[in-house]
Amino acid sequence: MNADAPLSDLNDEKLVGRLEGFWRAADGRMSGLPVHNPALAVMVTPVRRFGRFRFAAVVTPWCMNVVAIPDPGIKLPPDGVTLRLELPAGDVDFVVASMDDGDRYGTASLFSPMDEFDDQMTAEEVALAALDELLREADPSEVESLAVSLDRRRLLGLGRSPSEADR
């Protein structure tokens, strides 16, 4: 697959490379601005899949974001529109944006600017931990309680189930 393939068609490794290339190009434009922290560099975490999207955290000297890349066949709304995705940690509003070649992705801000990060290693640790936290699967006890609540009364919108009423 060549470098010009749509984002959604790239394998995980090439997707990270494409994202890093996009933000490295931006680094040149941001350099010298007061919001640019020269102690940091562009880095994209390995991608993680959830539902029909792949997610990565992007570290730059001026911001840290989570980006969402849709699977093939998913058409995102126009640039600037808010896309709400249901993730394990909760609902997250992503702003739809385009790469230089027009490929769309969603982005949600974690930090901006990055003045409070003194070194790259800490910024990368935070990025990885944020992605973990965002996509952290529910623990088995939570899954169990979800299973209990999915009874016919709940399914048909008839209010509390007998088991809930007893609690």
Place this chain on the structure above:
Amino acid sequence: MGSATETFYDVIRRQGITRRSFVKFCNLTAASLGLGSVAASQMAHALETKPRIPVIWMHGLECTCCSESFIRSAHPLAKDVVLSMVSLDYDDTLMAAAGHQAEAILQETREKYKGGYILAVEGNPPLNEDGMYCIDGGRPFVEKLKEMAEDAMAVIAWGACASWGCVQAAKPNPTQAVPIDKVIRDKPIIKVPGCPPIAEVMTGVISYILTFGKMPELDRQGRPKMFYSQRIHDKCYRRPHFDAGQFVESWDDESARKGYCLYKVGCKGPTTYNACSTVRWNGGVSFPIQSGHGCIGCSEEGFWDKGTFYDRLTTIRQFGVEATADQIGLLAAGAVVGGVAVHTAATAVKRLTSKHDPHRRNEQQ
């Protein structure tokens, strides 16, 4: 003068507003408060059953933009709904009475609803020359303000004038105009800054008090957290352009036409906490940045004294969506160091996420 035993619902039904419109209003207002469908039901119940809150609305040094905003709330029936929600017993701009008759209403409301009315203040008092720069009904405004605050249940500071002082208090401040919390010290004050505040934020604050019978949760600066906890920058639809290093360099250049980020031409979104980029204006149609002009930071303290609207921000002591306005003050120049990464990330994610709302799920998932 409206009776305080009458409910909001009684009034709007008498005015011919349908129940369907009433329920829609409750849903919209609950949504603007960031609350779900349960809260909309609670709100409907409260508005149907609780007596309207008497409100005294006073005007000091101001331009009336807060009133203009308030009566233009997004709902089609706003002029009826909003003005019926509260028993707006005194507002010298909106009321029919004038002169001695209006002054009599002011005193009558104060005595009749002692300790039970909300004092809403638009504008601020000048203190120089014993308050002579703002005379209201033949007396310095500052005297009337203190007097009416004594018997109020709570005080709402509408707009930047009442909250921070705004242009009247900008240097050199010849009239010595001050925000109202400099002269009202013994009452809870809800600051709703902005020049003006967003209409839905104003109605949302009053709806919250009426529905839940308490003040909304405030930040350290006295602003309702539900509307002032997030930065314009973090929810701005142009934010991806900032992240990609794409900026408007001069007005009406090619980048401006492409809708790039306005940071370089002075946008104050990175240092401003308000709901403009989420609630927006004119019924959610737009907001200043969407209209092509940078945020001027009108909801922040002392915004007139922070350089021109077009000076580029050089110091942004903020910390992404990880921080609320409260935390900014506490963090100051703190740095993230190794060992706290997990905690820092968890806090950031907590701020980024909202409680799952099944009615807003995207089809893409």
